[in-house]
Structures are given as C-alpha cells and as structure tokens.
Amino acid sequence: MRFAAILISAGLILGGIFILRSYNKTTENLQKPFVFKVNSTPSPIPFFEMTIPYLKGREYKSKLGELKVYSENSNYTSYLTSYSSDDLKIYGLLTKPTGEMPMGGWPTLIFVHGYIPPTLYQTTEKYVEYVDFLAKNGFVVFKIDLRGHGDSEGDPGGAYYSPDYIIDVLNAYSALEAEDFVGKIGLWGHSMAGNVVVRSLAGKPQIPAVVIWAGAVYSYEDFVKYRLSDNSYRPPELSSQRQKRRQELFSAHGEFNKNNVFWKQVAPTNYLGDIKGAIQIHHAINDDVVNIGYSRDLIKLLDQTSISHELFEYQSGGHNIIGSSFTTAMTRTVEFFKKYLQ
Secondary structure, three states, rough: HHHHHHHHHHHHHHHHHHHHHHHHHHHHHHHHHOOOOOOOOOOOOOOOHHHHHHHHOOOOOOOOOOOOEEEEOOOOOEEEEEEEEOOEEEEEEEEEOOOOOOOOOOOEEEEEEOOOOOOOOOOOOOOOHHHHOOOOOOOOEEOOOOOOOOOOOOOEEEEEOOHHHHHHHHHHHHHOOOOOOEEEEEEEEEEEEHHHHHHHHHOOOOOEEEEEEOOOOOOOHHHHHHOOOOOOOOHOOOOOHHHHHHHHHHHOOOOOOOOOHHHHHEEEEEEEEHHHOEEEEEEEEEOOOOHHHHHHHHHHHHHHOOEEEEEEOOOOOOOOOOHHHHHHHHHHHHHHHHHHHH
C-alpha cells in the first residue's frame, strides 16, 4: 500500500514537471513572431503559385541580354537590355558607374516601379531622378519593366493577386548574379512594389537589403483596412484573362481571410522569421494614395523580429516623396544600401 502511494506521488510530481515545461514552451512560442510554413512541393491546390512556399521552392535561372548603350555622362552609362522570366522577354534600363570597379563588383539595385497604367509605361520615362541619384552614388541600377509594361512580353498580371511580378524580380536577380560587374544585390520598390519586393524577399530570404518608398499591402489584412486611392488606376485596362483569373481565384479561396490556410501562405508577413536581410521604409504622412498605416503596421510586425529595420516619416512629399523630402529620403536610401551592400 505504501509502495503504491509512493508510485502515485512520483507520477504526480513528474506530471507536474511535464505540464510546467509544456506551459513554459507554449509561452515562449507566443512571444515569437508567427511563422506559417508548409511543404514547398507543388500540389493540386489552385493558385499555389501565388504562395511563398512555391516562390521559395521554384528555380530562377536567367541571363542578361546584350547591353545597348542608351546614354552616357561622367558618372555612369545607361544601357537598354533584357532577360528572360517564365519564357518571356523582360526589358529594362541598366546603369553602370564609371571608374574603377570595386573588388567583387559594384553594389547593385533592382529598381521595381510602382503602378503606372501599362499602356502609358515607357522604359526611359518615370523615376529618372531616382535612378540618376542612385547611379551617381556608385550603384549599378537595373530598373526592370515588369511583364506587360513597355516592350516586356506577357500580361500585366498585377502585384497583389499574382506571382508574376515577384517571379520577374527574382529572375532579374538571377541574371545579375551571373555578371562579373555585379556585387551584392538589393531591392528598391515604390508603391505597389512594396508588396512585390517584400514577397520577393520572403521568396529569397538571403537578399541583404530592401528599401521601400510609400509601399502597400504586406499582411493583406492591411489591404482590407486601408485599401488604395490611386486615381491613375484604370480597371478597364485589366485584360479579360486577368479578370477571369481573379474571379477563379476568389471562387477557389474566397477573398482575403486571415484565418484561411491559403491566404496565410500568400502573405509575406507570415514568413518574416526566415528573412536575413535588412529593411528600410520611407513614407510621407500626406500620402493621399497609399495610407501611411501600411508602413506603420509593417514596422509593428518587424519590431517582433530580429530583422534590422527602420521607418522614416516625412511631413510632406506626397506619394512620390518629392521636394525637399526627396533629397533627404534618397540620401538615407544611399547610406542604407552602402551599409548593407558594400
């Protein structure tokens, strides 16, 4: 009888230790940022290609085409060139600094444009001052024309409900990696490209540095909260193929729901725990296109991680962060990239 009592007491003690350890482990997990992972093996799930596991698991293999001189000045030479992405020919404007190349190659930026009506987009227009500022400061800058823009082949599938633009960015990354003049590579994105570069970063977590200006849509929950107010957006320009695809997406998975397993795999904020690179964000308070709440909410999520990050807010400058704010923001951008890419 006494022996049985001893066994019962020992069991209670061991059980208590197990429960305490389980509780401590649970509270530790609650303190860590949520990371949702699934097997990256392709599956019959409709639109699986939109998910971060798919983007991380697929192969990116591309090369730059011929560099054709477009313009020259004392600081850099601009070239028109191309690369392949999903068997499509994607064009872009590439700048190379003059002078002696650093050992290991020039620090390099993939410059991802924001929303511009595809029928109005031209390679050598828009963002001229942005590219010039970066190029003068010793960076190779590859401003890519996302598919369906300018002379780039393919349909402009959009940023938020398609993987197309992320695939274009990561194929550009692959093409640059093969070049001797290219060193470490970072990403710069504006507006809708905030979503594109963060999803690209989630798809390739080892990218060393990303800068976002007035970016939108990261958790997708923020899209529901803030929406967008872009007067340049022209829904009639959506191709019938794109409209059909979006309808099929919503039929398969519904519109965004943060508790839906599929949408959890699409939102890059559920994969912050894998990211190795640093993130810098710039946003004007008076931005009337993309609510500054997008950037503030992303920073709150980044605060829960070990990712190096910072947000700079500007009283003026609007959606494109122009005027006196432009010089300040661009100077900070250059300093950030030099820190992480050199």
